[in-house]
Amino acid sequence: MSDTAVQTPGDTPGSAPATVRSRSGVPSSSAAAWRRAKRQKRLEWIAVHSVAIALALIFILPFVFLFLTSVMTDSQALTTNFWPQHWVWSNYRTVFNVPGFGTWWKNTIEYAVLGTALTVLSSVPVAYALAKFRFPGRRVAMLAVISMMMLPPQVIIIPMYLFWAKQMHLDGTLWPLIIPMAFGDAYSIFLLRQFLLTIPKEYLDAAKVDGCGEVRTLLKVVLPMAKPAISAVALFQFFSCWNDYFGPQIYASDNPAAWTLSYGLQSFHGAHQTNWNMTMAATLLVMAPVIVVFFFAQKAFIEGVTLTGVKG
Secondary structure, eight states, X not given: OOSSOOOOTTOOTTSXXXXXXXXXXXXXXXXXXXXXXXXXXXXXXXXHHHHHHHHHHHHHHHHHHHHHHHTSOTTTTTSSOOSOSSOOTHHXXXXXXXXXXXXXXXXXHHHHHHHHHHHHHHHHHHHHHHHHOOOTXXXXXXXXXXXXXXXXXXXXXXXXXXXXXXXXXXXXXXXXHHGGGGGOOHHHHHHHHHHHTTSOHHHHHHHHHTTOOHHHHIIIIIHHHTHHHHHHHHHHHHHHHHHOOHHHHHHSTTOGGGOOHHHHHHHHHHHTTTOHHXXXXXXXXXXXHHHHHHHHHHHHHHHHHHHOOOOO
């Protein structure tokens, strides 16, 4: 059927012809405009998703290269043939059998779990006090927290090392890295404080009217509402401890039994610098837990970061 209007038998002479509708139900007078709009939307969708796909490939391709190299033979690794001729899954078993690799895993898990737990337990009360209490020196305390955020750890590493190694005799262990986390972390305190400022004061007043003290109000009211921010802080700290290389290098470099995965991986690379398939397999094993944790906790992580405002 033509898109042009035709005169039907029921039309009277001199009257406007009846509008003929296309098969899609759109009046023929606007069918061309409708098709142009549909074509434009299709092109916009392709353009937007093409950029998204290109950006996704930029981030994913290095991991794909890492994985493919990790299951290659030693002779094929880092050649122009990017697809494994033989899938050597035994590379991962060989890496696990390297002396000390299991110990590095145990030390890293202990460091990350204890450090995360101590940071959350010590930072939440401080953030709650800075957000909801009014006391003399509150602004000075907040300024001190912000100042500690801007202070690089390399600035204080010498006095800290002298204290832990020479006076406390804890060199060769990870305790000089774990114990300070029991006294709070500046960034975690700041992030939690900003989130707690968004909790309406009426909830706290209602809890106090019901007979709750400050501790019970914190446990029963504030913590359930602050789960997204606490999850974000916990993930930040877990990733920081898991990937920490500087701290174990300073305190535990002389004791291989206290090495973590990040520091042990450097030693592994030095011993297998010509075996790139083994190096890639070890690197993938070190990265895998972080990727898995973030994959399952990304909703809480993103929610905690986005809901943390800049109030106050």
